[in-house]
Amino acid sequence: MRWSYSAGRSFRQCQRQWFFKNIVASARANQPLRRRAYLLSKLQSLSAWRGKVVDDVISKTLIPSLNRRDTVTLKTVKQKARCLFDSQLAFALRHPIDDPDLRVSREGEDFALLHGMEYGQAPTAQDVEQAWTEVEQALTNLYNMSAVREVLKSSDYVVSQRALQFELMDDVTALAFPDAIAFSPARPPLIIDWKVHAFGQNDAWLQLAIYAIALSRSKRHADFPENFCCAPKDVVLLEAQLLTGSLREHDLGDDEIIEAEEYMINSACEITSLTEGKKYAELSAEDFRVAHHAETCQRCAFRTICWEKPHAQ
Numbered sequence: 001m002r003w004s005y006s007a008g009r010s011f012r013q014c015q016r017q018w019f020f021k022n023i024v025a026s027a028r029a030n031q032p033l034r035r036r037a038y039l040l041s042k043l044q045s046l047s048a049w050r051g052k053v054v055d056d057v058i059s060k061t062l063i064p065s066l067n068r069r070d071t072v073t074l075k076t077v078k079q080k081a082r083c084l085f086d087s088q089l090a091f092a093l094r095h096p097i098d099d100p101d102l103r104v105s106r107e108g109e110d111f112a113l114l115h116g117m118e119y120g121q122a123p124t125a126q127d128v129e130q131a132w133t134e135v136e137q138a139l140t141n142l143y144n145m146s147a148v149r150e151v152l153k154s155s156d157y158v159v160s161q162r163a164l165q166f167e168l169m170d171d172v173t174a175l176a177f178p179d180a181i182a183f184s185p186a187r188p189p190l191i192i193d194w195k196v197h198a199f200g201q202n203d204a205w206l207q208l209a210i211y212a213i214a215l216s217r218s219k220r221h222a223d224f225p226e227n228f229c230c231a232p233k234d235v236v237l238l239e240a241q242l243l244t245g246s247l248r249e250h251d252l253g254d255d256e257i258i259e260a261e262e263y264m265i266n267s268a269c270e271i272t273s274l275t276e277g278k279k280y281a282e283l284s285a286e287d288f289r290v291a292h293h294a295e296t297c298q299r300c301a302f303r304t305i306c307w308e309k310p311h312a313q
């Protein structure tokens, strides 16, 4: 089984939602339900989508330019973001989720599906305008965050959206996707998490602590510095709130590392004690508890398939 911070959170919010996303959804399976679940798993809220546009432009345009020692202006980054925003929005508004020929891998950068299009709340022109204003605001703030720019520019190499994996416990692999990891011979490795929320999340430290543990325990990637190794508490952890332009450094002490490790193990144990290593064919939605809160269902991507059958309470 694969465990990640987001899978653990999803399981605690609604076990059944975790089941649909992690067991049922499959791009390759022949069963229509599994393909449907896979496409539903790609639905994003408008705010998550505009945050992803920002993440993608940072990881695919800004960071590669920095690694090449090229200068990329804010204007160029915004133009790139606008192209991505427009092409993904056009795709999302067509909402071809029922097209049997839809292949996510074939659509490339244009692919985006919006939750509101599936559940009867298409974004209004005002929603779209607001989303674009926030993309621009986030990128402008990033360029004004001199501490972040300095760190990125003075790094030897920055990797972005890299999958770090390590064995968490028997039959469970933990996966983590830090937004950016900056390496420099002059200082410890640094992980940055871009947040595009109006308010900070209280548990950002936990997510970052898990990234630090993952960096210390995963196998060295080919483009990491030679002989790279680190302890979690050596890693510098930055939470960059791009909508507000604020930067927060999280210090990890021994207590926080123990707490984060316990969190991962407890969460993975909760999941494995329910699934017992069983595969799709041996499990059913009724084995998994439904959400406690109606709001969780309102935001859920899998409502269509979940509500086809009455809930087993």
Ligand code: SF4
Pocket: 014, 015, 016, 017, 020, 290, 291, 296, 297, 298, 300, 301, 302, 303, 306, 307
């Ligand atoms: S619709 Fe509600 S109960 Fe069903 S999977 Fe989603 S969150 Fe869980």
